[in-house]
Amino acid sequence: xxxxxxxxxxxxxxxxxxxxxxxxxxxxxxxxxxxxxxxxxxxxxxxxxxxxxxxxxxxxxxxxxxxxxxxxxxxxxxxxxxxxxxxxxxxxxxxxxxxxxxxxxxxxxxxxx
Amino acid sequence: xxxxxxxxxxxxxxxxxxxxxxxxxxxxxxxxxxxxxxxxxxxxxxxxxxxxxxxxxxxxxxxxxxxxxxxxxxxxxxxxxxxxxxxxxxxxxxxxxxxxxxxxxxxxxx
Numbered sequence: 756x757x758x759x760x761x762x763x764x765x766x767x768x769x770x771x772x773x774x775x776x777x778x779x780x781x782x783x784x785x786x787x788x789x790x791x792x793x794x795x796x797x798x799x800x801x802x803x804x805x806x807x808x809x810x811x812x813x814x815x816x817x818x819x820x821x822x823x824x825x826x827x828x829x830x831x832x833x834x835x836x837x838x839x840x841x842x843x844x845x846x847x848x849x850x851x852x853x854x855x856x857x858x859x860x861x862x863x864x865x866x867x868x
Numbered sequence: 869x870x871x872x873x874x875x876x877x878x879x880x881x882x883x884x885x886x887x888x889x890x891x892x893x894x895x896x897x898x899x900x901x902x903x904x905x906x907x908x909x910x911x912x913x914x915x916x917x918x919x920x921x922x923x924x925x926x927x928x929x930x931x932x933x934x935x936x937x938x939x940x941x942x943x944x945x946x947x948x949x950x951x952x953x954x955x956x957x958x959x960x961x962x963x964x965x966x967x968x969x970x971x972x973x974x975x976x977x978x
Contacts, residue, residue: 845912854899
């Protein structure tokens, strides 16, 4: 079955530590996105990529980094510079045609130890 | 000004009721429109796309009003299982960006 896989489902970070969240898709989508969702809040865009080897900052990119070396993969690193990383992180993908919806992975919950 | 605005609710309705949500968008260049459903602590899942002529899927009806820049979702004969947060999403073709509303919370009461 085609879909988006995020791992791990739960992640704990120590102070000063970088952690990487995985996102893999087999939908052959060109575009991939990372969102952050805080309790009771909407989705906020962290980074997005429309094509391999290219990505752009979203609304809240500070303290995060990404790479897009393969079409299928768009890992997100939460760096120690992100002082409030506790949130629900969602990865999504879509075609670049604009008239098709996004598909989401089932998310990663990140907490500070 | 937010790209997409929704009434956060909460909407508490009895089983069998009809409930409607509206969502307004600010960018007239918006091309595509969607409603997603998000259950507590889960990822958003596509409920339905919204087409210019309006569309229906069972108990759910979506409509688009380009002149007034809003989309709506109507749920008829509400079920307990409809309890969730409903997100409206707008896509602006330039840059292939998706803009999310903050969601409207629905609780269907027995």
